Amino acid sequence: SHVMYGDDVTVEYFGSDTLFFTFPSVTHVKVPVHPVYSFSYKDQYTNVGELTVRPDSVTLYGELNVLRNIDRVYTKPLKKAELDADIRGVIGLEPVTKARFSTDEVEYSLDVSRYVEIRGEVKVGTRNVPADKEMVVLPSKVDAILKCHFPLKGSPLESLELYADYDDFAVTISGKCPVRCAALPEGVI
Numbered sequence: 001s002h003v004m005y006g007d008d009v010t011v012e013y014f015g016s017d018t019l020f021f022t023f024p025s026v027t028h029v030k031v032p033v034h035p036v037y038s039f040s041y042k043d044q045y046t047n048v049g050e051l052t053v054r055p056d057s058v059t060l061y062g063e064l065n066v067l068r069n070i071d072r073v074y075t076k077p078l079k080k081a082e083l084d085a086d087i088r089g090v091i092g093l094e095p096v097t098k099a100r101f102s103t104d105e106v107e108y109s110l111d112v113s114r115y116v117e118i119r120g121e122v123k124v125g126t127r128n129v130p131a132d133k134e135m136v137v138l139p140s141k142v143d144a145i146l147k148c149h150f151p152l153k154g155s156p157l158e159s160l161e162l163y164a165d166y167d168d169f170a171v172t173i174s175g176k177c178p179v180r181c182a183a184l185p186e187g188v189i
Contacts, residue, residue, distance in 0.1 A: 028061045031071060033093065033106055037078040041112065045084045046147060048111040048189055053091075055106060062099035070096060075106065083112050114150040115189055119143065120157040124179055128166040137164045142179060147189040156185035 033053050041047070053075065060067055074094045080087060092105045122144045129135045146156055161182035168177035 042084040053106040059102040066098045115147040125163040159185045
């Protein structure tokens with residue numbers, strides 16, 4: 001009987017000579033883990049990048065009709081206040097009724113840095129303008145506000161490259177398009 005029921009079950013007797021068993025079909029699906037969090041920071045501190053979780057996806061096991069509508073799982077809520085340093089830890093996953101996980105907790109991490117704010121006027125260039133077209137950007141300069149790692153090394157405003165992309169302009173109805181940034185200068189958060 002251990003083959004059918006497993007080692008944890010002992011059959012004492014059968015009440016009938018005819019038995020019918022229904023074993024539901026079990027399947028699995030891999031879904032991403034979405035962290036649920038709320039953070040606040042001390043003055044002049046901010047996150048560098050996003051909160052990451054490892055593993056970033058888990059496998060759910062259960063009946064097909066249970067797993068069919070599940071496209072993600074959530075962590076238990078994580079709340080931290082007055083952050084002024086990197087955080088690391090382990091957080092559990094919110095249970096899913098009638099399903100089990102390949103793991104029921106994940107590691108999380110968030111980098112936090114002190115910053116200084118730099119403001120200045122920066123020229124806006126253009127990109128991807130066809131040879132037979134001319135694109136004029138108005139306004140030609142914008143006020144930029146950069147959060148930079150503290151202590152500051154040099155002025156990142158000097159190497160900051162902002163531009164309007166002709167490809168964005170070509171698909172807009174209003175003629176307004178976003179100001180984009182080439183690679184951020186070193187030290188800019």
